[in-house]
């Protein structure tokens with residue numbers, strides 16, 4: 001019995017054999033990966049902005065240098081991810097053009113403002129916590145270059161998460177007003193973080209096929225449940241309360257019950273109408289335009305070197 005190309009491809013996936021750039025793959029697999037990886041790359045770049053807001057206002061030199069290093073890591077993650085997408089034939093210029101025109105998506109979470117120093121704690125603790133839960137399984141995603149990029153990214157993310165938790169812990173062990181700041185930030189970040197995992201499985205058009213191709217290793221709802229199970233005890237340890245009265249331990253399922261996300265808010269932010277969408281995109285476009293001379297200079301330098309080498 002002869003297997004079709006597509007059946008052979010699926011058999012490799014089912015046997016957990018990685019797909020590499022030069023291997024045959026269905027067009028839809030390539031398209032899905034370009035969509036997910038470029039969206040992921042854009043999230044890293046836009047994700048620098050909410051924290052960039054606090055670099056000049058960090059409460060100490062030590063905090064400033066840690067935050068600076070973290071934001072630089074995010075730029076690096078964006079670059080690995082764009083490179084991974086390029087191995088699928090996507091052009092970086094096109095991906096960036098799609099981000100700048102508002103056509104491409106990036107994570108909803110980065111459209112919320114960072115109003116206090118405690119937000120740096122919550123971004124590290126909750127947002128990076130969610131990012132790690134989502135990305136550790138991606139180290140086993142079926143496409144080789146994406147999986148390998150995730151290994152280093154996850155190592156750096158776990159440092160990011162610890163620094164966020166440590167900011168929260170310092171605030172929670174501090175004066176009452178510091179603890180209030182921590183609680184107020186948790187109240188604002190909790191629900192938007194739950195939205196990072198994407199729509200409910202029943203409303204997620206891409207999950208079933210992406211699970212079948214082993215691009216995704218867990219569904220959106222599975223990861224959201226893992227997140228709540230991980231974070232509720234950490235919040236209790238800090239002496240904080242997650243802003244969801246429905247959170248309750250459920251021994252039968254060996255996990256927490258929790259309330260429903262405000263999906264109207266989620267889609268509103270995804271469609272571009274969140275609190276900071278315009279500001280974030282505006283900042284990216286401005287940075288790109290103001291960096292034009294650097295790209296020109298780098299190209300001119302490369303051309304000169306090539307010319308010299310051939311003389």
Ligand code: FAQ
Pocket residue numbers: 035036039040041043044047048074105106107108109123127128131134195196197198199203204205206207210220270
């Ligand atoms: N925001 O069918 P599904 C970070 C879109 S972590 C905006 O479930 P899928 C680190 C989705 O694209 C954040 N859009 O889609 C950091 C789709 O639309 P499309 C980035 C969302 O792909 C931390 C539609 O809804 N991480 O950056 C969102 O199977 C701190 C239907 O959804 C990744 O990107 C959302 N939250 O599952 C940096 C991880 N959720 O494209 C700085 C890799 C869904 O069909 C500071 N990505 N949509 O038009 C993934 O795992 C998946 O793509 C999901 C979505 C789980 C995000």
